[in-house]
Amino acid sequence: LLGWALVSVIAAVALVGIAGERLGLVEALVERIPPWLALAAVLAGGYPIFLNVVRALRNRAVTSHALMTLGILGAIAIGQYAAAAVIVFFMRLADFIEGHTTERSRQAIRELLKLAPDTARVEREGREVVLPAEQVDRGEIVLVKPGERIPVDGTVLEGRASVNQAPITGESVPVEKQAGAQVFAATICERGALRLRTERVGRDTTFGQIIRLVEEAEASKAPVQRFADRFTAYYIPVVVAVALGTYLVGGRATAAVATVLVACSCAIAMATPITVLAAVGRSARRGIIIKGGRYLEALAKVDTVVMDKTGTLTLGRPEVTDVLALEGESEAGLLALAASIERRSEHALAAGIVGAAEGRALVLREPKEFEVYPGEGVAASVDGISALCGTERLMARLGIGVPEPVVAQARRLAEQGRSVVLVARAGRITGLVALADTIRPEVESAIAALRALGVRRLLLLTGDRREVAAAVAHRLGVDFEAEVLPEQKIRVVERLQREGRVVAM
Incomplete structure (x- = not known):
């Protein structure tokens, strides 16, 4: 709302200015402003601008404000105090817009920082103590209860929990975490409790690095911004040269100053950083991390x-649609076996299988010797017998033959857009589970x-x-x-x- 209010005010000022100029009201108003009042407005309003220009020149840098300052001094030199005051007004208006945009971007960072908890529950000398999160040392044991945000990056030692990692990974579906899993600061322990060993705290965490990326993005310059800076540096000498030429040819100081004033817009030098800053800040509020202006330009x-x-x-919440058990197996037994194998997996398909088994109140066994085959499946020992859930490719690689009827059924289900998980026990295919995602x-x-x-x-x-x-x-x-x-x-x-x-x- 504040942004629209600002746009409305600027539009109103512009409309009044245009209408006043057409009706001759601006000229009449300017004639009635006492020179001393206009000069006072120039000095009071322009002091911060003049100071910044002097500092930049000392550092051998040229900014867009330098040309406008030159125009103000020229207007004062020929007695056009009101014109000088008008230039100062629009310069300060531009600075206000940039400051407003910068503050909104900083507010986006502050909102991101709120995602990280201020305190942590730490085990020290056999007791649970609550400390500021930044005082937790690497290697210390941190306890996280249901509903709490995780304060550090670490490795789960004990417990099982469903963790919402959306602030870090953007995943809409909570991920199951248990012993050995990595967890991130600012993520939410939605269900269950965890005991974890601290690996990184504060700015060293993954979340802290995301904050740093946003800050660096706001400070960095896009190629168009660097072009704007170079443009300004070359533009000012050209304008000054043209103004001097105008004076030498016509002999009129008014015409020379008018040349400088007409060239005073320098819109590109001011508009580009504001645009990039606003885009980075607004994206951060929506959970989109942009590392810098050059990446915004690369998107084009x-x-x-x-x-x-x-x-x-897809939504990432696959649901079981079909359970095909081979002769000698029951559907409930096959699903319970598959869920037992998948219990420690963090894959979305595993969550769907485990959820279906729990929904039917099936008894699940604890898997031993759990092993992950990335992109292909998982293996474990269930009740002392080796078992496997995965793709046809994984079965072939491990030397497990897939019966032709199972291959045909898997192909039919896949053609319907369903993901198929083959289940094997003791080196023999026992059936398949099909899931569909929306x-x-x-x-x-x-x-x-x-x-x-x-x-x-x-x-x-x-x-x-x-x-x-x-x-x-x-x-x-x-x-x-x-x-x-x-x-x-x-x-x-x-x-x-x-x-x-x-x-x-």
Whole structure:
């Protein structure tokens, strides 16, 4: 509301000025202003500006205010005190707008800082004590209760909890954390309690580094800002030379000063930093971290956008739709086995399987010797027997044969856009679990907006089966590459860059 109020005031001032000029009221008003009053207004209002110009010149720097100061001095020299006062007024108005924008950006940083808790529960000498978060030492044990924000970066030693990592990763779905998992400061322990070992505190945490990035972004200059500075440095000598030439040719000081005054807008020198600052600050309030103005400008050149599927194009909350148990297995037994294997996994599909089993009140066993195969599945020992959940590719790599009926059923389910998890025990396939994730309601409009902005290629990059990726990509009208492991995704981006594309992911 304050921003719109400011725009309204500026628009009103501009409208009154234009109307007054057309009706001759401005000239009449200027004639009635006593010179001493106008001069006093120039000195009182322009003092901070003049001081900054002098300081900049001492450092051999030229700012946009230098030319305007020259114009003010020229106007005073020929007795146009009211004109000098008008220039000061608009300079201060521009400074006010920039100051207002800067303050809003700083407020965005202050709002981000509020996400980090001020205190931490620490175990010291067998007692639980509450300390300021910045006084926690590396290696100390921190306790986090349900509903609290985690005060440090660390590793979970004991406990199990559902943690909302949206302030750090942007994930909309809480992530299950247990012994061995990494947690971040400013994330929220929504369900469960944790006992963790501190690794980083304060500005050294991941959250602290995000804050630093925002601060550096606001302090850094975009290429257009650097151009504006260079433009001003070359522009002023040219204007002064033209003004001197005007005086030498015509012999009129008024014409020379008028030349300087006409050139006093320097809008590009003032507008660009304000624009970048406002964009960085507003983005920070929306949870978007921009490292600097040059990245804002780079966005305008992007012609290819690469996207993950789970949690990006979809809600990231897969739900079990089908459970296919082979002969000798029950659906409930298969689901309980799959959920037991997946209990320690942080993948969204694992959360869906565990949630389905808990929803049916099935008894889950504690997995031993848990092992993750990134992008392919997980393995564990359940009741002393080796068990496995994962893709057909993982089964083949580990030498586990998949019966043809299971392959055919998995393909049919995948063609319907469902993710298929094969389940094996003691080296034999026992069945499969299929899950479906819902495409985010805003995705189609976002893709349309990207195309309207000139993005020529949109690429879905996923580790899921080709049939699943094809179903999602066909619905959204984008290209896709499937069965891509996490470490392979960077290679896809590098390949696109070698093809001459400007890629955002």
